[in-house]
Amino acid sequence: MQWLNVIIQGCLLGGIYALFAIGLSMSFGIMRLVNIAHGDLIVLSAYVGLVVIQATGFDAFSSLVIVVPVMFVLGYALQRGLLNQTLSGGLLPPLLVTFGISIIIQNGLLEWFGAYNHRLQEGAIETASVQLPGGISIGVYPLLVFGVAVLAIGSLQVLLYRTRLGRAFRAVSDDADTAELMGIDNRNLYALALGIAMISTAIAGILFAIRTIFDPAAGPIRLILAFEAVIIGGLGSLWGTLVGGMVLGVAQAVGSALDPTWQILAGHIAFLIILILRPNGLFPRTRD
Amino acid sequence: MTLLRTQNLSAFYGDFQALFDINVTVEERETVAIIGANGAGKTTFLRSVAGAIGTAREMIYFDGEPIGGKTPHDIVRLGIAMLPEGRRLFPSLTVEENLLLGTHSGRSGPWNLKRVYELFPRLFELRRLPAPALSGGQQQMAAVGRGLMSNPRLLLCDELSLGLAPIVIRDIYACLSRITAEGTTVVLVEQDINRALDASARFYCFQEGRLALTAPTENFDRSAIAAAYFGL
Numbered sequence: 001m002q003w004l005n006v007i008i009q010g011c012l013l014g015g016i017y018a019l020f021a022i023g024l025s026m027s028f029g030i031m032r033l034v035n036i037a038h039g040d041l042i043v044l045s046a047y048v049g050l051v052v053i054q055a056t057g058f059d060a061f062s063s064l065v066i067v068v069p070v071m072f073v074l075g076y077a078l079q080r081g082l083l084n085q086t087l088s089g090g091l092l093p094p095l096l097v098t099f100g101i102s103i104i105i106q107n108g109l110l111e112w113f114g115a116y117n118h119r120l121q122e123g124a125i126e127t128a129s130v131q132l133p134g135g136i137s138i139g140v141y142p143l144l145v146f147g148v149a150v151l152a153i154g155s156l157q158v159l160l161y162r163t164r165l166g167r168a169f170r171a172v173s174d175d176a177d178t179a180e181l182m183g184i185d186n187r188n189l190y191a192l193a194l195g196i197a198m199i200s201t202a203i204a205g206i207l208f209a210i211r212t213i214f215d216p217a218a219g220p221i222r223l224i225l226a227f228e229a230v231i232i233g234g235l236g237s238l239w240g241t242l243v244g245g246m247v248l249g250v251a252q253a254v255g256s257a258l259d260p261t262w263q264i265l266a267g268h269i270a271f272l273i274i275l276i277l278r279p280n281g282l283f284p285r286t287r288d
Numbered sequence: 289m290t291l292l293r294t295q296n297l298s299a300f301y302g303d304f305q306a307l308f309d310i311n312v313t314v315e316e317r318e319t320v321a322i323i324g325a326n327g328a329g330k331t332t333f334l335r336s337v338a339g340a341i342g343t344a345r346e347m348i349y350f351d352g353e354p355i356g357g358k359t360p361h362d363i364v365r366l367g368i369a370m371l372p373e374g375r376r377l378f379p380s381l382t383v384e385e386n387l388l389l390g391t392h393s394g395r396s397g398p399w400n401l402k403r404v405y406e407l408f409p410r411l412f413e414l415r416r417l418p419a420p421a422l423s424g425g426q427q428q429m430a431a432v433g434r435g436l437m438s439n440p441r442l443l444l445c446d447e448l449s450l451g452l453a454p455i456v457i458r459d460i461y462a463c464l465s466r467i468t469a470e471g472t473t474v475v476l477v478e479q480d481i482n483r484a485l486d487a488s489a490r491f492y493c494f495q496e497g498r499l500a501l502t503a504p505t506e507n508f509d510r511s512a513i514a515a516a517y518f519g520l
């Protein structure tokens with residue numbers, strides 16, 4: 001029973017990793033953009049939340065009403081104003097530019113907020129739990145985060161496969177030049193894609209900042225977790241990304257149950273094993 | 289009325305000049321063929337008109353307005369649709385989704401899903417399949433249908449017959465006459481000279497990026513074409 005408990009906790013932990021990864025998966029899937037600044041944008045969302053909470057007295061969840069639109073606009077502007085210019089020259093220019101953005105965000109946050117730890121407060125829900133028969137105890141907050149991840153991926157799937165905009169996203173992902181010949185404004189579409197990716201980033205940032213302390217240097221580790229979830233799940237598959245997050249979560253929970261110092265290492269080992277056994281991930285979708 | 293006019297159109301791939309001072313005029317409702325050997329600049333010409341290759345503003349006039357240098361998505365909205373060589377359907381979309389992509393031009397007109405399915409009944413049966421599951425001829429039909437869905441005034445067809453069986457080519461060209469009957473102007477690029485001349489009223493022959501010959505197709509001496517085609 002103890003192990004069942006560990007696995008359930010691990011699966012729920014995967015929810016936050018999947019949320020970290022959705023934006024990364026989407027920007028790679030649609031514009032082949034490997035966004036090195038993704039982790040820092042998650043942390044930036046948390047700081048935007050912090051500012052909103054301090055300025056308005058909102059609780060952490062309500063701050064999303066402001067953080068989500070702010071990050072959407074930031075994502076749209078970033079793609080339109082800067083990243084679109086990097087996309088014609090292969091994979092390297094966007095890597096270098098987003099690496100630069102990552103450094104700017106980290107140092108900008110350090111300059112403005114200092115190196116202190118912060119955490120967003122959400123009251124009793126943080127520690128509430130549900131007791132199940134057999135001694136299994138499920139935290140309400142991890143369950144909520146997992147539910148949000150499922151909901152986010154479900155909504156994105158509906159957007160991609162049931163709407164006109166989603167059809168355009170998939171067409172551009174297949175063949176950007178031909179999509180342009182069909183009347184699609186690729187530059188605008190890419191900007192919308194990063195904007196939408198940043199909505200999930202904003203949600204991930206706030207939910208992560210409620211459960212964990214964060215500081216200006218917290219981004220890169222989130223990026224690595226997001227990368228691992230995307231790669232384990234298979235490029236271009238959003239449900240795969242959720243499974244990838246759960247694999248990471250379970251590996252960390254099992255590692256941590258064996259020895260608390262193994263938690264992070266166990267996740268990376270699971271990633272490496274899957275990379276060796278299935279280099280394309282569990283559910284690969286993107287062809288190239 | 290003149291629908292398309294190019295004026296000393298030149299086009300470059302980097303330092304390489306692919307077109308030299310091309311003057312082509314296409315009247316509304318006309319079907320014009322552009323023929324020429326490999327590398328003559330036929331595809332470059334179509335891509336320039338469609339906006340995929342940048343040109344100076346005054347080099348291309350559509351419906352009296354200069355359109356050179358506009359983006360491809362703006363040009364589609366003006367009513368020029370390009371059927372790219374090799375079909376270029378979107379592989380992860382279904383046949384119907386590929387057709388619906390044509391509606392992103394935002395233009396209204398005679399063509400919609402229902403009309404395209406009437407033109408190509410086979411596509412209606414195949415509409416739920418992913419595009420790569422279709423045969424070459426069916427893919428070409430889907431590509432033509434996708435172009436029509438944008439309700440173009442001018443349809444640019446690049447090598448419709450490429451890689452298709454003769455019987456399939458005949459079917460596709462039979463449909464072309466039903467398309468022109470709707471008032472659509474067509475520019476055909478073909479390496480298959482006979483096919484192109486049969487379908488068109490006038491032709492231009494390109495040779496190494498320059499205009500070598502232009503004439504009405506009716507009763508034209510084909511040996512003169514051969515001379516212009518090969519530069520003999």
